[in-house]
Amino acid sequence: MSRxxxxxxxxxxxxxxxAALPANQAHAQExxxxxxxxxxxxxxxxxxxxxxxxxxxxxxxxxxxxxFTRTLFAGLHAGYYFTDWIGIGLWGAYGVVGLDTGLTDQxxxxxxxxxxxxxxxxxxxxxxxxxxSLTWAAALQLEFVPLRGKLAIFQKLFVDTDFYIFLGAAFxxxxxxxxxxxxxxxxxxxxxxxxxxxxxxxxxxxSQTARASRVAIAPTFGAGLTMxxxxxxGLNFNWRAIPFSWNTSGTDExxxxxxxxxxxxxxxxDRFLKLNQVFQVGIMIYLPTAPEITE
Amino acid sequence: MKHFLTxxxxxxxxxxxxxxxxxxxxxxxxxxxxxxxxxFSLDEGEGEGTTEGEGETFDEGGDEGGGGEDGGxxxxxxxxxxxxxxxxxxxxxxxxxxSDGLSDDTDRAxxxxxxxxxxxxxxxxxxxxxxxxxxxxxxxFTLNDPYIAHPAGSLAINYWFTNVLALGVxxxxxxxxxxxxxESDLNFFVRRSTRLGIPVNEWQLGAYLNFTYVPFYGKxxxxxxxxxxxxxxxxxxxxxxxxxxxxxxxxxxxxxDFQNRVAFNLGLGIRVFVSRFxxxxxxxxxxxxxxxxxxxxxxxxxxxxxxxxxxxSDTTTFSNNATVQVGFTIFFPxxxxxxLPK
Numbered sequence: 173m174s175r176x177x178x179x180x181x182x183x184x185x186x187x188x189x190x191a192a193l194p195a196n197q198a199h200a201q202e203x204x205x206x207x208x209x210x211x212x213x214x215x216x217x218x219x220x221x222x223x224x225x226x227x228x229x230x231x232x233x234x235x236x237x238x239x240f241t242r243t244l245f246a247g248l249h250a251g252y253y254f255t256d257w258i259g260i261g262l263w264g265a266y267g268v269v270g271l272d273t274g275l276t277d278q279x280x281x282x283x284x285x286x287x288x289x290x291x292x293x294x295x296x297x298x299x300x301x302x303x304x305s306l307t308w309a310a311a312l313q314l315e316f317v318p319l320r321g322k323l324a325i326f327q328k329l330f331v332d333t334d335f336y337i338f339l340g341a342a343f344x345x346x347x348x349x350x351x352x353x354x355x356x357x358x359x360x361x362x363x364x365x366x367x368x369x370x371x372x373x374x375x376x377x378x379s380q381t382a383r384a385s386r387v388a389i390a391p392t393f394g395a396g397l398t399m400x401x402x403x404x405x406g407l408n409f410n411w412r413a414i415p416f417s418w419n420t421s422g423t424d425e426x427x428x429x430x431x432x433x434x435x436x437x438x439x440x441x442d443r444f445l446k447l448n449q450v451f452q453v454g455i456m457i458y459l460p461t462a463p464e465i466t467e
Numbered sequence: 468m469k470h471f472l473t474x475x476x477x478x479x480x481x482x483x484x485x486x487x488x489x490x491x492x493x494x495x496x497x498x499x500x501x502x503x504x505x506x507f508s509l510d511e512g513e514g515e516g517t518t519e520g521e522g523e524t525f526d527e528g529g530d531e532g533g534g535g536e537d538g539g540x541x542x543x544x545x546x547x548x549x550x551x552x553x554x555x556x557x558x559x560x561x562x563x564x565x566s567d568g569l570s571d572d573t574d575r576a577x578x579x580x581x582x583x584x585x586x587x588x589x590x591x592x593x594x595x596x597x598x599x600x601x602x603x604x605x606x607x608f609t610l611n612d613p614y615i616a617h618p619a620g621s622l623a624i625n626y627w628f629t630n631v632l633a634l635g636v637x638x639x640x641x642x643x644x645x646x647x648x649x650e651s652d653l654n655f656f657v658r659r660s661t662r663l664g665i666p667v668n669e670w671q672l673g674a675y676l677n678f679t680y681v682p683f684y685g686k687x688x689x690x691x692x693x694x695x696x697x698x699x700x701x702x703x704x705x706x707x708x709x710x711x712x713x714x715x716x717x718x719x720x721x722x723x724d725f726q727n728r729v730a731f732n733l734g735l736g737i738r739v740f741v742s743r744f745x746x747x748x749x750x751x752x753x754x755x756x757x758x759x760x761x762x763x764x765x766x767x768x769x770x771x772x773x774x775x776x777x778x779x780s781d782t783t784t785f786s787n788n789a790t791v792q793v794g795f796t797i798f799f800p801x802x803x804x805x806x807l808p809k
Contacts, residue, residue: 215688215694218688236610237610237611237613239613239653257690275613275657275665278663278665279657279661279663282663282763283661283662283663284661284662284663285662286662289659289660289661289662292659292660292661293660293661293662296661299661318689318690319687319688319689320687320688320689321685321686321687321688321694321697322685322686323683323684323685323699324683324684324685325682325683326682326683333685335687421656421657421660423656423660423661424660425656425660433659
């Protein structure tokens with residue numbers, strides 16, 4: 173222990189000494205400070221790509237960390253920027269394709285239906301039909317651009333770039349398995365499946381493909397990086413999170429009020445909070461095409 | 468020596484001479500880089516400190532006596548903007564330029580040789596990596612495994628044999644407490660709702676030999692005020708992972724030992740330099756290896772059920788561990804020398 177303390181102390185002393193004592197070598201940053209550029213702005217003749225301009229960005233996006241279904245979006249992002257560092261944006265996307273994950277494929281191939289889980293999995297072959305999906309999404313957001321710079325690629329190609337974050341409100345079209353419950357469980361939501369065993373089985377099979385749509389309202393936030401090809405066209409990457417509760421599997425996950433599982437119903441109690449994530453790639457077009465340039 | 472001659476002709480030349488000597492002595496013990504920079508200011512900016520250069524471009528200033536009465540160094544409107552005011556903070560330039568009114572009374576000899584000021588398209592790289600050793604501890608978490616978390620503590624050591632290419636080793640430790648505690652609720656829900664057991668594996672250690680390449684570097688301005696340097700790098704290598712299945716299908720019987728798997732990794736990271744030897748980084752890294760999971764089938768006969776040869780799946784699975792790693796990096800030695808002054 174004492175050796176660790178000694179080594180730690182020595183390392184800390186070295187760091188402090190290096191920072192505190194005058195360096196033998198002058199640092200480039202110090203030379204700039206005391207040189208002819210002292211007192212000058214950090215950046216001159218900077219192109220203000222955002223200030224006073226409208227952004228139109230057709231984009232492609234896909235969801236991340238999906239448990240059962242992955243959604244591919246085609247969308248459009250529009251924005252107006254009051255300054256080069258703040259603006260408002262509107263993002264909209266439509267889910268063009270839903271892809272089953274490997275877990276969904278495994279359940280479809282190897283899931284087992286018993287009397288105890290017949291509500292959650294009426295048939296394994298129909299499992300992909302009961303999983304939840306995102307059909308569309310829209311967001312109104314405030315966009316903040318704290319970092320602006322340039323990037324050298326392979327020391328040959330130089331591009332202007334900025335890093336931004338955004339925060340806003342999102343509206344998401346969600347499609348889930350429709351509410352259903354077994355007769356005699358004390359639940360009332362959705363369709364009731366009762367009668368003899370065959371009737372219940374048939375009802376549950378039907379419920380497996382029954383869908384219900386709703387709009388989830390949720391906060392959205394994220395961050396992105398842009399690279400400009402010229403004065404008005406650029407490439408944008410961003411990551412977005414939209415946390416809200418939904419039933420991704422279409423299964424009965426909650427117990428009744430006494431805590432006993434299952435409660436025999438698939439309803440809003442079976443929704444769980446998910447950090448839904450979207451990664452987006454887009455082509456940015458700024459209008460007007462000529463940016464303002466600082467002194 | 469030109470500034471000494473200029474100073475001697477003024478009314479308060481002795482004071483200026485003394486100040487110049489003191490400053491010169493101070494700079495004489497500084498690094499060669501500083502010295503070169505100061506020479507740059509004195510010889511090029513001070514000698515023809517007329518007012519003609521004010522507000523002109525740098526090249527024009529060099530030809531016509533750039534500098535101006537305040538700074539003696541003026542990159543002109545395009546670069547320096549405020550003309551003579553741009554020299555604020557440059558002590559030697561201020562002294563030589565006669566900011567105390569000296570310049571008005573000073574007759575300066577015309578320059579005999581044309582001075583060519585150089586503006587370098589590419590400035591010195593803020594933090595050179597060449598011939599330095601980088602030590603980078605980090606913490607990581609897995610992005611793409613919904614069934615079990617694989618948090619890790621990692622340490623990487625790299626030697627930069629060019630400014631953009633390094634060879635190094637890295638190791639990650641994954642085994643923290645009971646692996647069952649890191650399983651997600653999804654495992655439980657899927658088992659309960661679909662009667663499908665999901666085989667999951669526990670990881671203990673990963674060790675790699677890596678190459679790191681820096682194709683991108685740049686700088687960011689924060690609100691057009693503060694500039695910091697950053698680079699983006701590609702890292703990749705080969706090594707091994709020690710993994711074992713967590714018994715979930717037949718936990719009463721099956722117990723597994725860690726096995727070595729040949730593994731590869733590839734990643735992309737961003738490093739921000741806080742100083743010339745210290746930085747922080749975040750990287751996305753994918754570790755790929757062939758994995759053996761627990762056999763989903765349990766033998767009925769007791770002797771075969773107890774046979775370890777039946778515990779593992781017959782097939783191998785290609786596993787990708789997509790991680791995000793966040794850490795800091797320290798370069799040794801702390802200081803370095805530039806080959807060229809600018």
